Amino acid sequence: MKDYSLNVLEQYEIEVSGTRKVRGAILCDTNAGVLLLREAAVSDKKVPVLEALTTHLTHHGYPRVDSIFLNKEGEFITKAEDGTRYVLKRWFSGRECDVKKEQEVLESVKNLARLHKIMKMPGEEVREFAGNDLREEFLRHNRELRKVRAFIRGRTAKGDFENAVLKHFDAMYEWAGTAGERLAESGYERLLQKSREEGAVTHGDYNYHNVLMTPKGMATTNFEHFTNDIQIEDFYYFMRKVMEKYEWNVELARAMLRTYQDIRPLSEEEQEYMAIRLSYPEKFWKLVNSYYHSNKAWIPGKNVEKLQTAIDQTEKKKRLLKSIFSFHL
Secondary structure: OOHHHHHHHHHOOOOEEEEEEEOOEEEEEEOOEEEEEEEOOOOOOOHHHHHHHHHHHHHOOOOOEOOEEOOOOOOOOEEOOOOOEEEEEEOOOOEEOOOOOHHHHHHHHHHHHHHHHHOEOOOHHHHOOEOOOHHHHHHHHHHHHHHHHHHHHOOOOOOHHHHHHHHHHHHHHHHHHHHHHHHHHOOHHHHHHHHHHHOEEEOOOOOHHHEEEEOOEEEEOOOOOOEEOOOHHHHHHHHHHHHHHOOOOHHHHHHHHHHHHHHOOOOHHHHHHHHHHHHOOHHHHHHHHHHHOOOOOOOOHHHHHHHHHHHHOHHHHHHHHHHHHOOOO
16 A cells, blocks of 8 residues: 555544554544545445445444445545545454354354345345356356366476366366356256345455454454345355365354354255355366466466365365265265
């Protein structure tokens, strides 16, 4: 973040007593409480709907969200001299959820279920931000995988990363193809239509970085990627990130599902969606796609490790899907 971004604070009716840099932002102690200044990650068109969402959550009993602080002109977005767009958000004194602590993982799941119960805003303003059709997304990802395989096959010199991709490609691609077929045969379309009609809203980036542990309870931040979509997409994303760190631990996954359903029961179609979503080799695709769009002359050793981990965890994931969802591959 550029140092002169601090001048942006002069465009607000606040008194700043101190600032400190945090990841990609500036934390500000002010007479209006703790605020966070960061570059805007939301379009001008989306920001009023984002603010309507956080206001909706506050009015329905969930006050700990990072709503945007208006500037002196009554606007959500403030521009610096170079045209960079900023937002100033109400923030919280606390720390990120510690994913290494199972109890905090489960508390985060409980928090998500509570959010989903109230994150429904029927109307055209929300429908305008509908999420991607997962059927099309799977097809696109599978085309990308085939494209990268063809590219690697054509390379004369291959390193550890390329050789690992080719060695395990058929098995991983079978998972990808099966997920697409299962999705096409499932109740996905009905579930998607229902979600859009009800105005169901997803957080869009629900992970442990965006869940803060505060003295007054959990706070949820960074709703900029919200969509009108199937809400279980949030739960899938959070569970996948956790499971990758816990080696697809069946008991923890079962506890996460039970915790969520104690507050917001899942329909059969939602459980089916969850299983299909988890079955797709997302990490493998992400690493392979990132490789294709990067400098191939030097591949970080960490990426080779991540790829091997994603491949090694496949059998553990298979056992989890079979044990919890009766989902066979």
